[in-house]
Amino acid sequence: MDIDAFVLANQPAWDRLDKLARRRNRLTGAEIDELVELYQRVATHLSIVRSGQTGGQADAVLVGRLSSLVARARSAVTGAHTPAWHEVVRFFTVSFPVVAYRARRWWIGAAVASLAVAYVIGAWIAANPDVQATIGTPAEIRQLVEHDFADYYSESPAASFAGHVWLNNAWVSMQLIMWSILLGVMIPWVLWQNAANLGVVAGLMHANGKAGVFWGLILPHGLLELSAVFLAAAVGMRLGWTVIDPGPRRRGEALAEQGRAVMSVALGLVAVLLVSGLIEAGVTPSGLPTPVRVGIGVLAEALFLTYVIVFGRRAERGGETGDIERPPDVAPSA
Incomplete structure (x- = not known):
C-alpha cells in the first residue's frame, strides 16, 4: 500500500477524531468512547507512517499532522492541564x-x-x-x-x-x-x-x-x-x-x-x-x-x-x- 492509498483509507477517521477533540467539553458518553477508540487507532497510524510501513519513506508532513492530532486527542482523553489560577x-x-x-x-x-x-x-x-x-x-x-x-x-x-x-x-x-x-x-x-x-x-x-x-x-x-x-x-x-x-x-x-x-x-x-x-x-x-x-x-x-x-x-x-x-x-x- 502506498502513502496516498493509506491517507485515502484513513482520512475519515482522522477527520472524525479531529472533530471530537475540538468538542472535548461537549461530548456524550458514546462520543467519549468513540474518541478513545479513534485516539488509539490514529496513534497506531502514526507509528506506521513513522516506520515507513506504508510502502515508502516516512512523509514528514503527514507525520507532523498526525502527531499534532494525536497530541490534541491525548489531551482530550486524559484531560487538560489545570489552570494556574x-x-x-x-x-x-x-x-x-x-x-x-x-x-x-x-x-x-x-x-x-x-x-x-x-x-x-x-x-x-x-x-x-x-x-x-x-x-x-x-x-x-x-x-x-x-x-x-x-x-x-x-x-x-x-x-x-x-x-x-x-x-x-x-x-x-x-x-x-x-x-x-x-x-x-x-x-x-x-x-x-x-x-x-x-x-x-x-x-x-x-x-x-x-x-x-x-x-x-x-x-x-x-x-x-x-x-x-x-x-x-x-x-x-x-x-x-x-x-x-x-x-x-x-x-x-x-x-x-x-x-x-x-x-x-x-x-x-x-x-x-x-x-x-x-x-x-x-x-x-x-x-x-x-x-x-x-x-x-x-x-x-x-x-x-x-x-x-x-x-x-x-x-x-x-x-x-x-x-x-x-x-x-x-x-x-x-
Whole structure:
C-alpha cells in the first residue's frame, strides 16, 4: 500500500477524531468512547507512517499532522492541564488551611508550652534583681529598656525593615520545618530559645516600669508572628512523629503525604509572615494610639485563625489532607 492509498483509507477517521477533540467539553458518553477508540487507532497510524510501513519513506508532513492530532486527542482523553489560577485558589482555600487545621493539637501544644516558658522566665527575672544583674550591668539594662527595645522598630526605613523582618521570620520558620527531617527532635530546643529570649526581655521591661511599652510594641505584630512560628513547629513535629507512628498507611506513603503537606505550610507561612512584617514595620512604630495598634494586631490574628478554622475544617470534612490532587505514590488498592 502506498502513502496516498493509506491517507485515502484513513482520512475519515482522522477527520472524525479531529472533530471530537475540538468538542472535548461537549461530548456524550458514546462520543467519549468513540474518541478513545479513534485516539488509539490514529496513534497506531502514526507509528506506521513513522516506520515507513506504508510502502515508502516516512512523509514528514503527514507525520507532523498526525502527531499534532494525536497530541490534541491525548489531551482530550486524559484531560487538560489545570489552570494556574485554579492551583493558587486551591492552595489558599484547601491545601494550606487544612494542613494547619489538622495540625491544630500540635499547634496549640507548641503555643501553650512556649508561652508558659516565656511567662515563667519573665516572672522569675522581673522578681529577682540578682538574676537581672547576671544578664547585664545596670547601664546596659537601662539602655535596653529605655532606648534599644523601642528604637529597634523605627531605626530603619519601613520598607527595608519590613523586608528584613520578613526574611528573618521566614528563615526561623523554615528552620523549624527543616528540623522535621531529624524527627523534629530539635524543634523544642528552637522553641525554647525563642521563648527564653521573649521572657528575658519581658522580665527586664516589667522590672523597670516599661510593661506598657513592651506590650504596646510586641502585640501588634507579635500575635501573628508567633502564631506562624508555632504553626511551623507544629507541622515539623507532626512530620517527625509520622516516622514513628505512620498510622494505618505504609510508612513511606504516609511520610510522602505529610511531607508534601508540610511544604504547603512552608509556602503559606511566607504570605502570613509578609503580613506580620508589614504590620511590624508600618503599625508597630507608628504614632497611632497604643489601643489602636494592638487592635490591628488582634484583628489580624483573629482573621488568620478564622480563615484556618473555616476553610480548614470545611476541607477536612471533604476528605482533604493538604496533599496534591493526584499524588504520584498513591495507587488504588482493594
